Structure formats: C-alpha cells, structure tokens
Amino acid sequence: MFSVQHYNSEQIYSILSSIFGFRSFRPHQEEIVQAILKGRDVFAVMPTGGGKSLCYQLPARLMQGVCVVVSPLISLMKDQVDAARINGLSAATLNSTISAEEKNAIGVALRQNRLDLLYISPERFNSEYFISRLKTLRISFFAVDEAHCISEWGHDFRPDYLGLSKIVHEFPSIPVTAFTATATPRVTDDIVMRLCLRNPHLTRASFNRPNLFYRVMMKQELDVQLRSFLAGHNGESGIIYRNSRKKVEATAEMLQAYGISAKPYHAGMSDVDRHAAQEAFSRDECSIIVATIAFGMGIDKSNVRFVIHADLPKNIEGYYQETGRAGRDGEPAECLLFFGRQDIAQQLRFVDEIETEHARNIAKEQLRQMVRFAEQNNCRRVALLKYFGETFSAQNCNSCDICVDSQKLEEATIPAQKILSAIYRTKESFGAIHLADILVGANTEKIRQFGHDRLPTYGVGKDKPKNYWRAVIDALIAQKIVVIEDPLRPILKLTEEALLILRSQKKFLMRKPPEHISVENKINRILNTKIPSYEVKPFSELLFAKLRELRTELARAENVPPYIVFSDRTLHEIARYFPRNAEAFQQIHGVGRNKYASYGQQFLEVINKFCEQNPDEVKSWQHQQPFEQNCETSSQSSQSSQLSRSSQSVLSPPTIQSASFLETYRLFQQGKTIDEIVTERQLTRGTIISHLEKLGESGAELSVDLFFVPERLAQIKEWFRASGETLFLKPAVEASGGKLDFEEARLARIFLRKSSLVNQE
Ligand code: ADP
Ligand code: MG
16 A cells, blocks of 8 residues: 655755765756655656656655566666666566576565565566566556657557556556656647546656757768768767668768777667667767667667767657757767758658658658758757747857857858849749859759850859858858748749848848868868867866776676766766865765765776876866856756856856866966966966867967967968868978977967868858
C-alpha cells in the first residue's frame, strides 16, 4: 500500500549533493521530485538533457520500496544502471541478457528491499507471471521513461509500450510517473490518456536549450567543409547526420581516409556492427558517428559536443530532436546545418514516395517549414521555439549565427542590383541556381535554351564566383527582398523593396559572404579559424587532456562509457579550479560521495602531479573561484544562463571576474606593457600572451597599438597570407624566413583573427 511520508528539503538536498554531486536542481526537477514524494502521478515533458532521470532516481533513493523504471532499449538500461550504481544507488535491470545467477541475486535483493531502482523493458507487462511477481514486491512508484513510445503519433512508436496501460489497473495504489522529450501537444495528450494517469502533476519545461549554438551554413563543398569544421573540434565527440546509407558510408570513409576517427551507423548494417559503432562512440574510442536518423534514442552520451546535419532534415521536429543530442551535460555545444537548395529536390523525391496524399501533403508542409527555417533571417532559437508554441523574447539570443553575426553587415547594393535586374529581365520565372549562372556568364543548356546569354546582365558578375552570387541571393531571400512563394518550387519574385533597391532608393546590407574559395587550405583557413560560436568558459586544456586520459582508463577498467565516470562538465571544472585536496575536489560539479570514494584519489594524483610539472599553467588559473559563479538554480531563466556565454558578459561580474586573465586585462587597460606585466605578476611571457589570446577570443577590446606599429602587423599579415594558414603558427614563421618568431606570430594572430584576413565568413 502506498503511504505518504513527509520528506523535508534538507533530506532532498542532501541526496542531491551526496549522491549526484550537484549543487542545485535544474528547472522543474525539484517540483517533480516533490510531487513524486507526495505520492502523485506525474507527467513531465522536458527536453533532452533536461535531467529527467534525476527526477525519479532521487525520490527512488528516499522512498521505501523499489522504483520500477520502464525503459525501451536494453543498451540504454545498461548505461543507466551503471551510471546509477557509480553514483551509489542500488540499481539493477532484468532483461534477456541477464544470466540466471544474476537474476537470482536480483530476486534476493528485491525481497530484502535493498534495491532503489529496477529497470525493465515494456514487454514484461505482457506476462501475467511477471505482473504477479511484481505484486509481491514493495514498489515505491513506476517511472515510464521515453513515454512517447506509447503514442502512435510519436516519432518512435513501440507497440510493446501499449501494455503499459495495464499498470494503473494492476497496481491501483501505486503512483505512476511518465517522462518524455517529445514536444507536440498531440503526443503528450495521448500519453496521459494511454497510461491512464490520475490527475497527474503536469510539467512542461521550456524547450530552449541555452547551451546549444545553432548555425546554418551554405553547403558548398561539403567534404572540405566537414573536415575544416572537425579540424577545429579535434577529439571532440560529434554526430554527423546524412540522409541516406550511401552518403553515410561515403562520408565516414572520406573522414577515415583523412585520419579522422569516424564510424558509420545505419539500419542497413548488421546488429553487431551497429552495436560496435555505438559502443565505440559511447566510450570515446571513436569521436565521430556518421549516421542516418536511425541513430537516435539509444544515445545517452552526455558529452556530444556537436551535431551536424550535412543534408536537409525533413522536418523541424526531427531536426530539433537530433540537435538535442548535443550538450546534454549542459556545456556549450554546436548544431550546424549545411543547407543547399539542391537538397530540397531530393527531399521532395522522398516525399513523393509516401503513399497517401494526405500524408504527402503533411510531409510537404513540414519540409516547407524546414526550408523556411534554414532560409530566414531571424533568430534561429526564436524560430525553433515558436514551432513548439513557445515565445522566446530576448532581443538577442547570443547563440545562433543570426544573432551573433548581425553586427557584421556590409553594404552590397550594387551586387544586389545585378541580381534583381536579372530576375526582372527573366520575368521572375527562375530559381537561384539559374540566376547565378546568368550572372557569372555560365554556358549551360538552360541558358542557351532561353537565350539568356543575350541578356544585358549575362556575365556582369564574372569577377566573382558563383558561390558569392548564391550568397547574395540567399541574403535577398532571407531579408524578404525577393520572395519564394513556395519554398519547394524556388522561383524568385521581386517585392516593392526590391524595386527601391533597383532604383538606388534603398541600400542593401548583408553579412559578409565567404571570399572565393577554391583551394582547399583557403577554406580550411576560413572555417578553421574558430567559428565564433560560443564562449566556452575557459579551462586549462593541458590539464583537461590529462583528466580525459584518466577518465578513459578508469572507464575501460569498469567497462562503462567515460561520461558515466565524470561528465565533460566535471572535467572542465577541475581543469578550471585545480582542486588539490579532498575537500576542494568534492566541491566540483558532479562529484558525489560515491564517485569521490571511487575515483577521487586517482584524479587528485593526476592533478597534483600536473601542478608540479606545470607551475606556470597553475599560476594562470589559480585565481579561479568556483562556487558563487556557476550554480544552476531552478529559478534561473534561460536568458541568464546564456549570458554567461555572451561575449560581453565574459568580462562582466559575476561570471569569472576573478580569473587570472582578467587581472592581466586590467593591467593592459592601464597601459602597461607585456614586460611590465610579466614583472608585476611574476608570470612568464607565454602565460601573458595566452591571456591575451583568451581575451581576444572573448571579444575584449585590445588596442593593437600597444603591440604593433601598423607596418609591422601588415608585414606579418603577409606572411600568414603566404602560408595560407592561421590555425598553426609554424607555416607563417617559416614563410618569414627567420624574420618572425613564434611569440610575435602568436601575438599578431590575435589581431589578425579579428581583422579581414580570417574573418571572411
Ligand atoms: P534527459 O533524460 O532529460 O535527456 P538526463 O537525465 O540524461 O537527461 O540528464 C542529462 C545530463 O544532465 C546528465 O549528464 C545529468 O547528470 C545532468 N544533470 C541532471 N540533473 C542535473 C542538475 N540538477 N545539475 C547538473 N546536472 C544535472
Ligand atoms: Mg533520458
């Protein structure tokens, strides 16, 4: 029988910190925990990474009896059980992979009331025998995870879930809770009805994921673009989605050929191969998975740092769920979509294969919305959230390409006029590709067929590559100066505003398009040079690398994925705050009692050894003070957490005001030279220059005059240009023939990155 017991906040918070190692709840977690402790049914819709597991795991620990968790995938269950155990919860799973011996042991633990959590798969509820056994146990409550699997309207319907309707009838006195990340109202209504929840406590969290940066880029030379992006994310985990098996294989092979650790994943592979790929990814043994959308729910990996869509997704819901797999740990992560209009036609071919007209029309409308999302010129976050019925009201989200780049506009009235005039002269009946062909004077079948080589606009844009004209057209579309009535039949029409621009009565401004790029390393230069996406709160990369090694080693020894040992966020904090004793270490995010007992000593050894060997690095980080500055609180609004990444706030209190490099910044602002600061702070020149680099990246105003006379900088710029490279210094140093040393090159690069040399995006 369920009897309500009273739990006070102290008990709750003590479990939060001792078991989970967290200092505060994420939005809605506390209210859900409270509702469960009061014995209510609960239905919670929270985005991926919102922290749903904790909502049932924490009460499971406090309450008498076992919490029965229904979870759809065996692979998911195993990781969840491992993660719970490592935290010090007692958890087990009953599924077909369990040996008879283990089953017995679990049976004993259950009868002795020693388990907090029992994970089972949904089909168990089809067995009368299993239900009768369950009835002999003391159950605290049921938790149905991934509850959208019960809805035929959801994107992942599983018939086995239908059996869960029985729970309420078979166990009328036990509370039932359900969790999902599915956003649509139709599915959520369906879940409540099918699970027969009784006046449930309802939670619908915001779908905003403040730590995700959204970017759409023109798809040009995809392979090169991918490699370039990856070069800037060396060793980080990421997913690349492609829309066919063939493309998955091709991209994976291409990356492997370049020595990048990538594996393919698609439904055409054998179960064994697919499983191996997923395991390798989950365990950081391979950093990149190239996959079709078959790769999805089974991934609880928290340290996915980027999700790339290399082809146009078929709808916004899918795009959102797929991008949602990035950054579950709450650390910054990047979502990059390569958008090419040629992909529309291909998606339309998929749509045509759909059988009923009704379903085809829905699919087309969804595709239209997706194309609009990619083309439009408004904040991506606003658009995504609007799709889910949410309003996001901040002026500037600071973490999408549109918001971040909106400041970098330049005038392009004359190029715009050339295009508008081509549209006008071809009677508003053609699409972007053909128009760009006219401008560059291409010799195509279509141009000859329509006699467009006789137009006065034919070839007027020869001086620029076709990509440039495509970029201008994209900007005209995004700003609604030309319109496409049906995104799926992209024919450009002029608006009133277009006429004003044609008559030079109005200026046209656009983001600076990439310069002509044909040579691969030029692209590398552009894309590599840190796409200015998000501000990662700084941490010592040297120490982080060491910590990561240890994490991999420990995880391997225990046969669990590394992120279960410690999340990226935990390692980032360690590499920022350098905890050197037990007390400091236990203050770090994600370090609970049990994890400290299992791993604390080994990590402290690595940290202390590192500190002895790298005194400079330690000095430059030693002023970091953890705890007042990065508490997640349940009342925290999405905007405020984004602020911690916006470029201005990196320098404003209370974020990291006490950081060592800000002290350096203060001294520069007082007009001190590098040498004076070296003396005053007792740090090396290298450290001070690394501070300048951080400041440069975070957008701080650094006066170039303090460091270079213009002629010298121009000279250095030439060497960089000649070397075709700014990611590394060596080529420029070599190009200078002994006139430039590494230190000066490093210093110059800070300013060159800000100037036109590299900021061509
Ligand atoms: P979901 O199931 O909602 O996608 P998870 O339960 O897998 O999300 O949690 C995502 C990540 O967030 C995990 O790494 C988890 O440890 C972390 N997390 C959960 N709650 C908190 C919290 N209160 N503070 C910090 N991190 C949290
Ligand atoms: Mg989950």
